[in-house]
Amino acid sequence: MTDIRVLADDAQYRAHNTLFRRAMHWGPPTDEKWEIGRRTYEPGRVIAAFDGDTMVGTTQTFASSMVVPGGAVVPHAAVSRVGVRADYTRRGVLSGLMREQLSTVPDPVATLRASEGRIYGRFGYGLAGRVRFLRIDARKAVIPGSPVGRVRMVDPDTSDKLVPELHQAFGLDRPGQISRWPGWWAIHQDRKGEAENLVTVVHSGPDGDDGYVSYKVSEDDDFKHHMQVEDFAWANTDAWRDLWIYLTRLDLVDTITVDAALDDPINWLFEDPRVVFTKDVFDQIWLRLVDVPRMLAARAYGAAAPVVIEVHDKLLPANDGRYRVSSDGVERVDAPADITIPVDLLGAVYLGDTKFSDLAAARRIEGARFDEADALFASPVAPLCSTFF
Ligand SMILES: CC(C)(COP(=O)(O)OP(=O)(O)OC[C@H]1O[C@@H](n2cnc3c(N)ncnc32)[C@H](O)[C@@H]1OP(=O)(O)O)[C@@H](O)C(=O)NCCC(=O)NCCS
CATH class of the missing domain: 3.40.630.30 (Gcn5-related N-acetyltransferase (GNAT))
Structure with a gap:
């Protein structure tokens, strides 16, 4: 014991x-x-x-x-x-x-x-967000046009101070993104010190610094150079595109690997969309709704008729109950349930990565009106968590 x-x-x-x-x-x-x-x-x-x-x-x-x-x-x-x-x-x-x-x-x-x-x-815990591992053929990666802003390389001392500020300012750009804590930065800066060749560049546009990327390049046995993108955040699509122009025009680099959201439009940047190859799609965010009423009230909902969801939580029974979810918000009710769902699967649909109708098709949940529930919980942006811990 x-x-x-x-x-x-x-x-x-x-x-x-x-x-x-x-x-x-x-x-x-x-x-x-x-x-x-x-x-x-x-x-x-x-x-x-x-x-x-x-x-x-x-x-x-x-x-x-x-x-x-x-x-x-x-x-x-x-x-x-x-x-x-x-x-x-x-x-x-x-x-x-x-x-x-x-x-x-x-x-x-x-x-x-x-x-x-x-x-x-x-x-x-439910599987609430997935990530794509991409490989880009840098030698063939042509982005038409010119950059509109300026990319500058920053020294390690500057990036130690600047990157945390920039991440806090625009790194929380989609569902699932999390803020970084002091211990996270301590480990990150230690790893950066070990990887002598980690480089950080910062993008600035008309309103100042609005994007950054950290990467390292290594050479393999066949004299091929490979870039791993370690950390990448942007406040607007000009910064995103300009930083990709910078990365794909770097001398000597043959391939680039990067983690991206499922809906990242990166393929559309290149003249030949086939230069971007999805190596794998992997599970990333496992999410536990600890306080179901608070978390249901925290998120926004799409336009659809209200649905009553009955939640079962063996470990935290205070979450058990029926919740009427509508585009105006959420309330606890006694009304009959449309859908019965365990808390792990409510976690799986929470960020919009998974649909109720898919869980019903797989016989993981029971009920009716799954299409309305899908529309309510849909997110126009796929989840991602760019902060590994
Ligand atoms: C994973 C780990 C933490 C599980 O600890 P544990 O004390 O053996 O887990 P428990 O005995 O409480 O197991 C609870 C249940 O989960 C199941 N389970 C635990 N680990 C499992 C695994 N790796 N795969 C499948 N089932 C697992 C058990 O079989 C048990 O099922 P039951 O309730 O139906 O009998 C432990 O095996 C470990 O340290 N693994 C290596 C490190 C690791 O992977 N850590 C997780 C990092 S995310």
Whole structure:
């Protein structure tokens, strides 16, 4: 039998970090790495499972905020460092940690990246957003026309200060995007220091700085140069297009890889749309509605007749109930339900990536009037989270 404790000091945080890293088959943090790692531990947000005095499982959250359909920004918990000691797995350690985390987290929504697709549904997380991994044939990538703004290279000290400001100003551009916390930037800047060849360029238009991209170029055994785009945000399509002109006109680069939203119109930039190849579409955002009434009220809805949705939540029964969703908003009602849905699948439709009618086709939900529910929950913009954690 294990018990769950909130960790509070540096030695425990380091043991937590080591346990998680070992669960992922990585080595423990070196003293040097721990100088950075400790900055990612936020008091009150770090828990561990113990068997007596032995730590056997870990998880924590980072405080951030997330964009929901319609553009509102809500407090968000980024769940991370989920790990159980290999000699304690499949005995309910993670289940205990998840129950504790969900019942104490102060934020109305939590998201995570899942190492495996079968772990988190049982805890109420639904697959709410996917990402496209693109490869671009840079030698053939011709964007007609000239840039309209100016792209300038910035030195590391400048980018350390400027990029967080720019990300906060225009990086929260679609549902699923999250704000970055100080510990995230600490890790990012450490990685940047290690990757000597990481370059950041900033775009400016008539109103000042309005886009940036960070990338690194490496050479493979065949003397081919490959660019990986690490971080990319823009405030308007002029900045987006100009930065792509810059990237695709760089000397020596043969291929470029970048992560993009499912609806990113990048193919249309190029004379030959085939220079953009989708290598994979992968699950990205696993979303848990912690406070269903608050989260349903936070987002905007499309135009359609109202639908009554009955939500079931085994771990957080306060969310159980019927909600009448209309284009004017949401209210709790006693009326008969049109659709019955478990909380993980409500998470899956929340950002607009998945439709009720698809879940009904797969016999995952029951009811009627799925088309109206699809129209209400539709988002004109596909979700994406450009911040890995
Ligand atoms: C994934 C991990 C945290 C699960 O911890 P755990 O303590 O074994 O999980 P639990 O015993 O609480 O399992 C709860 C349920 O989830 C299932 N489950 C757990 N991990 C699973 C996995 N990787 N694949 C499929 N099912 C899994 C269990 O079988 C159990 O099902 P049941 O309730 O029907 O019996 C642990 O195996 C681990 O640390 N893995 C390596 C690191 C990792 O992948 N971390 C996640 C990073 S996102």
